[in-house]
Amino acid sequence: MELERNHNASVLNDASPKNSSRLGPHSGLPKYPTSAAVSSSSLLLTIPGKKTGLLDDVRSTGWLDAMKSSSPTHMFPNDSGTELTENDIAYRNWMLKYPSALASFGKLTSYAKDKKVVLFLDYDGTLSPIVDNPDEAYMSNNMRLAVQNVAKYFPTAIISGRSRDKVLEFVGLTELYYAGSHGMDIMGPVSPSTNTHENCVRSTEKQGKEVKLYQPASEFLPMIDEIYRSLVEITKEIEGSTVENNRFCVSVHYRNVEEKSWTTIAELVHDIMKNYPRLRLTHGRKVLEVRPVLDWDKGKACEFLLKSLGYSNSDNVLPIYVGDDRTDEDAFKVLRDGNQGFGILVSSAPKASNAFYSLRDPSEVLEFLKLVAMWKESSAPQL
Ligand SMILES: O=P(O)(O)OC[C@H]1O[C@H](O[C@H]2O[C@H](CO)[C@@H](O)[C@H](O)[C@H]2O)[C@H](O)[C@@H](O)[C@@H]1O
Numbered sequence: 469m470e471l472e473r474n475h476n477a478s479v480l481n482d483a484s485p486k487n488s489s490r491l492g493p494h495s496g497l498p499k500y501p502t503s504a505a506v507s508s509s510s511l512l513l514t515i516p517g518k519k520t521g522l523l524d525d526v527r528s529t530g531w532l533d534a535m536k537s538s539s540p541t542h543m544f545p546n547d548s549g550t551e552l553t554e555n556d557i558a559y560r561n562w563m564l565k566y567p568s569a570l571a572s573f574g575k576l577t578s579y580a581k582d583k584k585v586v587l588f589l590d591y592d593g594t595l596s597p598i599v600d601n602p603d604e605a606y607m608s609n610n611m612r613l614a615v616q617n618v619a620k621y622f623p624t625a626i627i628s629g630r631s632r633d634k635v636l637e638f639v640g641l642t643e644l645y646y647a648g649s650h651g652m653d654i655m656g657p658v659s660p661s662t663n664t665h666e667n668c669v670r671s672t673e674k675q676g677k678e679v680k681l682y683q684p685a686s687e688f689l690p691m692i693d694e695i696y697r698s699l700v701e702i703t704k705e706i707e708g709s710t711v712e713n714n715r716f717c718v719s720v721h722y723r724n725v726e727e728k729s730w731t732t733i734a735e736l737v738h739d740i741m742k743n744y745p746r747l748r749l750t751h752g753r754k755v756l757e758v759r760p761v762l763d764w765d766k767g768k769a770c771e772f773l774l775k776s777l778g779y780s781n782s783d784n785v786l787p788i789y790v791g792d793d794r795t796d797e798d799a800f801k802v803l804r805d806g807n808q809g810f811g812i813l814v815s816s817a818p819k820a821s822n823a824f825y826s827l828r829d830p831s832e833v834l835e836f837l838k839l840v841a842m843w844k845e846s847s848a849p850q851l
Pocket of ligand 1: 590591592593597598599600601602605627628629630712714719721723752753754755757793795
């Protein structure tokens, strides 16, 4: 599995930022204009030529392996004093490399001293538990309150694979910044620093607030709508499958599909993708995600938002990104490579990551956010 290999290759030995000085695909006839004709051409990714046409590509390219491993079995370390299982031991060993952000909170606050903390939060599996029905992935009121509290003190952005409107509907907090469609639909602060970006426009959101909208994949909208309709059509006979239109990308869910039909679903999606060389496929948690071939992801979205906030190349900022999914790794990597903050991986199973710290599940994310707000409240100057 390519992603796993990449992560293993890029994970550093020292999981703590302490040693850091700052902190720390497809061919076929194109149906749409080629890169020369699109305004975001500088963001277009080059995808290696696809091997010619066999259906067993699905197996040879590792799609099925990736589908099977896309949502790891949950393992809960045994804290009750009884004998540890192999899984418990594996998780504990893994935590040596990715320490708990709760247990390491003192250390984290020492990095944050005299810096402006900026919080980036993924939605599904981070703020809301993973559930069978994507339309019912609600976050708890306690979580909402905790996010609202941290946002009083720190610029806070939600970075999700969902459409921006959908994630805003779930979160319901207008004081935050939002990046939907894996960062391809950003609603951020108005600032002159990002005005030079193409596809960047000022807008007024429903509550009258002036915001900046950045949608680097806007010319892909007709293509995304078209493939969404085709995916709905071809998967309609597969019991349990659902297709979600996330505006600039599409999710094909197979969480509720019997495992024996996964090959069929993979082959159907693979076949359709052959007609769309300008779209690519990534894997999430029991979901296949179709998105534009664009050099833009959650990591780029973080960089864009930091720049909009006036913090690019700043030593005085500590960005913290909390996420559970493979797509969050792009953001973890940006922070790690830039020595400019750290990622916190939400996972109850060991996995290679570019994050520095870990939290086990959304309930620990809640505790973490509460601690962050309490820390700020207790360190605020008394009037
Ligand atoms: O970036 P995220 O906010 O984590 O969004 C990633 C995908 O999340 C959703 O799917 C996942 O959560 C669902 C609800 O718990 C679950 O049923 C599904 O199996 C998971 O893959 C969302 O529905 C997708 O569109 C997002 O791309």
